[in-house]
Amino acid sequence: MKLVFVLVISLLTLAPQTSHAFGLRRPSAGSSTPTPTPNPLPTSTPVTIDPVGMTLPTGAPACTSTDPNHICIGLKLVSYTQSGVDSITQAQALAMMAGVNQVWTQCNIGFQLEQYEAVDPTTQGLAYNTNWESDGDTVRRTFNDGTSFLVVAVGSLSGSTIAVSEEAGGASVYGTLVEKLFATNPLTVGHELGHYQGLYHVSDSTNLMNPYIGANTEQLTSSQCDTARSTDYAEWQSMMRTP
Numbered sequence: 001m002k003l004v005f006v007l008v009i010s011l012l013t014l015a016p017q018t019s020h021a022f023g024l025r026r027p028s029a030g031s032s033t034p035t036p037t038p039n040p041l042p043t044s045t046p047v048t049i050d051p052v053g054m055t056l057p058t059g060a061p062a063c064t065s066t067d068p069n070h071i072c073i074g075l076k077l078v079s080y081t082q083s084g085v086d087s088i089t090q091a092q093a094l095a096m097m098a099g100v101n102q103v104w105t106q107c108n109i110g111f112q113l114e115q116y117e118a119v120d121p122t123t124q125g126l127a128y129n130t131n132w133e134s135d136g137d138t139v140r141r142t143f144n145d146g147t148s149f150l151v152v153a154v155g156s157l158s159g160s161t162i163a164v165s166e167e168a169g170g171a172s173v174y175g176t177l178v179e180k181l182f183a184t185n186p187l188t189v190g191h192e193l194g195h196y197q198g199l200y201h202v203s204d205s206t207n208l209m210n211p212y213i214g215a216n217t218e219q220l221t222s223s224q225c226d227t228a229r230s231t232d233y234a235e236w237q238s239m240m241r242t243p
Helices: 090-107 132-143 186-196 222-235
Strands: 071-082 109-119 129-131 149-154 156-158 176-179
Touching (some): 090 109, 090 222, 109 222, 132 176, 176 186
Parallel strands (some): 149 176
């Protein structure tokens, strides 16, 4: 099942930029976003992947840990380029990921940037500026490797959206598309990774999953952490890494 998630970037944080919304896919008429319910942690041992000889991009720290309760997830970031200019540079991506990990440490979950690719989308038959409704699945299929969370920084997203994220559920097409203007914001990407892990919007203005992102929207509850961790075990074992 695919649902729409909408996030609006606070003008107080990113002024004078105009607020944008971002989400996944428009729901059918009459549908609604369900309230998340934490799933029980599976009793089986997760089948994790630790690619032999994996080399992370220069400067990218590993998130693997000897703590058996720590979850480390591999991430691939694709940066669209135009006229030789990256939507997000590797240095910016590393800084953004550090911010994402700082937020998600409260759930004992981390992400490691395993692949950074600067790609001219026209070489793949794709447009620099993307319509997420008509082109989103094509973009995901093009860059999805099946073993890591996918984030694609595009030029812009039409439809007044700044990012698109796949809901957890084992779908074959998944990933986050984020507009260049917001790709360096760790709370924007961190919010989308929350949707990746089964979280929905909440009304708490200090919570990472609030639909308005500001300077202090970075908290996660123990219930949200339980849901995210449970979703990782249930849906994303192929993305999990061990030491």
